[in-house]
Amino acid sequence: MALVVQKYGGSSLESADRIKRVAERIVATRKAGNDVVVVCSAMGDTTDELLDLAQQVNPVPPEREMDMLLTAGERISNALVAMAISALGAEAWSFTGSQAGVITDSxxxxxxxxxxxxxxxxxxxDKGYIVLVAxxxxxSQDTKDITTLGRGGSDTTAVALAAALNADVCEIYTxxxxxxxxxxxxxxxxxxxxxVPFEEMLEMAAGGAKxxxxxxxxxxxxxNVPIHVRSSFSDKPGTIISGSVEELSVEQAMITGVAHDGSEAKITVTAVPDHPGVAAKIFRVVADAEIDIDMVLQNVSGTASGRTDITFTLSKTNGPTAVEELEKIKDxxxxxxxxxxxxxGxxxxxxxxxxxxxxxxxxFCEALAKAGVNIEIINTSEIRISVLIRDTQLDEAVAAIHEAFNLGGDEEAVVYAGTGR
Amino acid sequence: MALVVQKYGGSSLESADRIKRVAERIVATRKAGNDVVVVCSAMGDTTDELLDLAQQVNPVPPEREMDMLLTAGERISNALVAMAISALGAEAWSFTGSQAGVITDSxxxxxxxxxxxxxxxxxxxDKGYIVLVAxxxxxSQDTKDITTLGRGGSDTTAVALAAALNADVCEIYTxxxxxxxxxxxxxxxxxxxxxVPFEEMLEMAAGGAKxxxxxxxxxxxxxNVPIHVRSSFSDKPGTIISGSVEELSVEQAMITGVAHDGSEAKITVTAVPDHPGVAAKIFRVVADAEIDIDMVLQNVSGTASGRTDITFTLSKTNGPTAVEELEKIKDxxxxxxxxxxxxxGxxxxxxxxxxxxxxxxxxFCEALAKAGVNIEIINTSEIRISVLIRDTQLDEAVAAIHEAFNLGGDEEAVVYAGTGR
Known part of the structure; x- marks a missing residue:
């Protein structure tokens, strides 16, 4: 008997009918002889509706209460899935994150x-129930208050439970x-x-694969929890994320895929005096504002001027704050x-x-040149090359690189509507 | 400094605007120098919407999951009220029933x-926060599962917290x-x-006052928790429920009020053999189905037939079950x-x-007779007279008795829309 952890996103749960279909899949997994633990996101638009209500009563709602509010969404979807499972003759118990022992910082x-x-x-x-976890x-370990994990939180809940329960696989339905x-x-x-081996998936995710x-x-x-990414709208096997690149045989594809990201912005600090410690101060100011940076470029200093430009990328969300903090240390x-x-992009x-x-x-560079795409920054790891380009050229750049490395298949890819959290 | 527990019903919280008004009242109570604990019901229609979703996935939803589902409603309203309080510059923390230490049976x-x-x-x-409790x-003490208290549950939560915290008053806003x-x-x-003294309020509530x-x-x-029943739509003082009838002075009104109840049904078991233990068996069958009965009437046995009729009243909700159980022991x-x-009625x-x-x-009986109302059963306590009549005559009976005892005032009574849980 295997232990399977399954995670369903908000779009898989957006209506009573979809909830029933999810319940059917869960019960089928149980009937196939597996122990099943299920993690559900909030139903479709629930989170947006709750956020909207919060905005109406307070434009800057306190975070503790925001977490209390938003966690109601997963509580609702979980209880409904448990009811739908029960309607199929199986037995399920739902637990909140707190009840399931998901301990976090504050x-x-x-x-x-x-x-x-x-x-x-x-x-x-052990009592034979299917278990649902919000x-x-x-x-919070310290305050015992309810917390939320932020973006991608439900996926992380599923993987963390799979690890703690020593599950055989964590299925992420999307x-x-x-x-x-x-x-x-x-x-x-x-x-x-x-x-896809873990390291490659890490680079794909860091590169913007959503x-x-x-x-x-x-x-x-x-x-070391194997993840099976698959669709909740079909029964086809999906993609298994597991193992290390070291285990790959030489026959396996040398290139895995192309990721893209349109959510970043670029900041250039111009004519920075080129002496020790100045760059460090710039990055310290950004770090103190709890802002992650991604790519960094420092031009070679012009010997005459003794000044240089420092460029880096960061999430657009953090752009205004970073600019504000940097302006403060300009003088x-x-x-x-x-x-x-x-x-x-x-x-x-x-x-x-x-x-x-x-x-x-x-x-890689030839393909972009041929497509007329100018490279602004280039950044590499052992198993990845990334470039920063104009956002308007993002789609053609992806297509050109995909084509240059012959990554395409014979079938048309299937895309479903909606997205989960 | 007094400790005030306030409870707001669903109609007082049905929109962002109403939530803001409730927050203003809470903050005003705090600023007047009181410690404040607030119990909120779910917003307006939330409970009905959740019940509807449950019905769509399972016509007979398991009760454990139903409680998990419905309790999300109070969690949402509490967090929103906390946010609205924060927007007014005061600080509030919300707690679930479980976090607030409301321990129940299963x-x-x-x-x-x-x-x-x-x-x-x-x-x-003690840290100076306004406290909100769902x-x-x-x-549940035994299973640690989330439970709900059933009808009137939020009022009971408020009174129970007021008792445990030794509050000065429990204000029920309606x-x-x-x-x-x-x-x-x-x-x-x-x-x-x-x-109104406690005993009289008990009789009024038992008589159907909602x-x-x-x-x-x-x-x-x-x-011994004083309750102040008042409107969330005005600042007028309401009704204080406290003290014993023993404390009433002789000058105080001898009659308090008229209550009515249209939610009951009547069951008559006809031609019951009139020997010891038969009535007991009838009531045992009903009790074993966990059905409360209210009024009971046993006619004097006709000496010739040796048979009698047994009549009792119960909630309409339980009617069909009681009939079913009684039919089983007919032979x-x-x-x-x-x-x-x-x-x-x-x-x-x-x-x-x-x-x-x-x-x-x-x-009392003369007033009903004059209004042409026939009495089917009469039942009394030391401080109450109740009669069972046709439901179509309920309104005229209430009016006739109210008039006969001169209970009316000079002003028109104010009635607001909506009702809480």
Whole structure:
């Protein structure tokens, strides 16, 4: 008997009919002889509706209460799925994140999981129940207050439970058939991947592939939990995320896929005095505002002027704050100006094979040149190349690279509507 | 500094605007120098919407999951009220029933409070916070599952917290200005009562007065918690429920008010063999189905036949079950038939003064006779007279009795729309 953890997103649960279909799949998994733990997101629009209500009573709602409010959404969907399972003659118990032992820090709205103590979940499984756990939520170790995990939180809940329960697999049900060589909405012959090693999936997620959030893949890799990404609208096998790139045989594809990200912005601090410690101060100011940066570029200093430009990328959400913080130290550091540009896009090529194939970077750049795409910043890891370009050229860049590395398949990719949290 | 517990019903919270008004009242109470604990019901239609969703996925939803589902409603309203308070510059923390220490038995959907351990509530008060507690819900002592308290649950939560915290008063905000001498929807000159002793309020609630549920009054009486019933739509003082009838001076009104109840049905078991133990068996069967009965009438046995009729009243909700259970023992007991009648109504006159005024029953019956109302069953306590009549005559009976005892005032009674849970 295997232990399967399944996670269903909001679009898979947006109506009573979809909830019934999800229940059928859960009961089928149980009847096939598995122990089943299910993590559900909030139904379709519930979260947006609750956010809207909050805005009406307070434009800057306190985070503790926001978490109390939003976690009601998963509570509702879980209870409804449990009822739908019961209507099919099986027995299910639902638990809140707190009841399921999802212990977090106290950072409301973006809490991190510290520990999972699933005693009640294990007990219910031992009694023969299907167990439902509200995703996206936990309880603070220090204050015992309800917390939420932020974006991708339900996926992380599922992986964390799978790790704590030593599950055989964590199935993430979503609105695509799996992980593709590129976004099927942009590249119509994008090919579904059967397996992707953890490291490559990490690079794909960091590069902007939305099918799984970075933190969820990090968690799965750390605890070695195989993830099966698949569609809740079909029975086809999806993509298995597991194993290390070290285990790949030489015959396996050297390039995995193309990821893209239109959510970043670029900040350039111009004419920075080129002496030790100035760059460090710039990045310290940004870090102190709790802002993550992605790519960094420092031009070679003009020897005559003794000044240089420092460029970096960050999430658009954090752009205004970063600019504000940098303006504050302008006089102290003596740089010229802060230039903000939110019309950039990032394209990444990921594949373990590129470590041993020196021609990859050349082919990559040639493909972009041929498509008339100008590269603004280039950044690489052992198994990834990323470039920053104009956002208007994002789609054609993805298509050109996908084509240059022959990543396409013979079938048209299937895309379903909606997206979960 | 006083400690005030306030309870707001669903109609007081049905929109963002109403939530803001409730928040203003709460903050004003805090600024007047009081510690404030607030119990909220779910917003307006939330409960009905959740019930509807449940019905769509399972016509007979499991009770454990139903409680998990419905308790999301109070969680939402509480968090929103906390946010609205924060927008006014005050600080509030909301707690679930479980977090607030509302410990119950395991009877899902109709749990009873076993204990209240409000350690976290007390701690938050000591830190200067306004405390919000989700009404209607608790946590099972045995299973640690979430439970709901059933009808009138939020009122009971408020009174139970007031008792556990030794509060100075429990204010129940509703859509009427207080407790009236009769339902103002039926009797336009019904008079608002300033104070009502616990025993009389118990009889009024048992007689069908909907402003407070019986169990809430029972709880308040047991722990001697004064209740202030008042309107969330005005600032006028409402009705104080406190003290014993023993404390009433002789000058105080001998009759308090008229209550009526259209929610009961009548069952008559005909031609029951008149020997010892048969009546007991009938009532045992009903009790075993966990059905409460109210009034009972046994006709004098006709000496020739040796048979009698047994009549009792019960909630219409339980009618079909009771009939079914009684039909099962028909052959064993040898009675003739079970007659079900759900077109009855009950009118009650309540007042501590009637103990020392023997004419009350006569005046009561004369008033009904003059109004052409036939009495089917009569039932009395020391401070109450109740009669069962046809439901079509309920309104005229209430008006006739109210008039006969001169209970009316000079002003038109104010009635607001909507009702809470």
């Amino acid at each position: 950072a409301h709205g973006k809490a991190r999981i510290i520990d999972v103590t699933p005693g009640r979940v294990r007990e219910a499984l 995703g996206f939520q936990g309880v 609105d695509v058939d799996g992980v593709y060589t590129a976004d099927p909405r942009i590249v119509s012959n994008a090919r579904k991947l059967d397996t 099918v799984l959030m970075l933190r969820c893949v990090e968690y799965a890799r750390r605890y 102290e550091l003596g740089f010229e100006s802060v230039v903000y540009d939110d019309h950039v 990032k394209v990444s090529l990921v594949g373990a094979g590129m470590r041993s194939h020196p021609g990859v970077t050349a082919t | 009877a899902h959907g109709k749990a009873r409070i076993i204990d209240v351990t409000p350690g976290r509530v007390r701690e938050a008060l 009404g209607f819900q608790g946590v 859509d009427v200005d207080g407790v009236y001498t009769a339902d103002p929807r039926i009797v336009s000159n019904a008079r608002k009562l300033d104070t 402003v407070l549920m019986l169990r809430c009054v029972e709880y308040a009486r047991r722990y 064993e007991l040898g009675f003739e038939s079970v007659v079900y009648d759900d077109h009855v 009950k009118v009650s006159l309540v007042g501590a003064g009637m103990r020392s005024h023997p004419g009350v029953t006569a005046t």
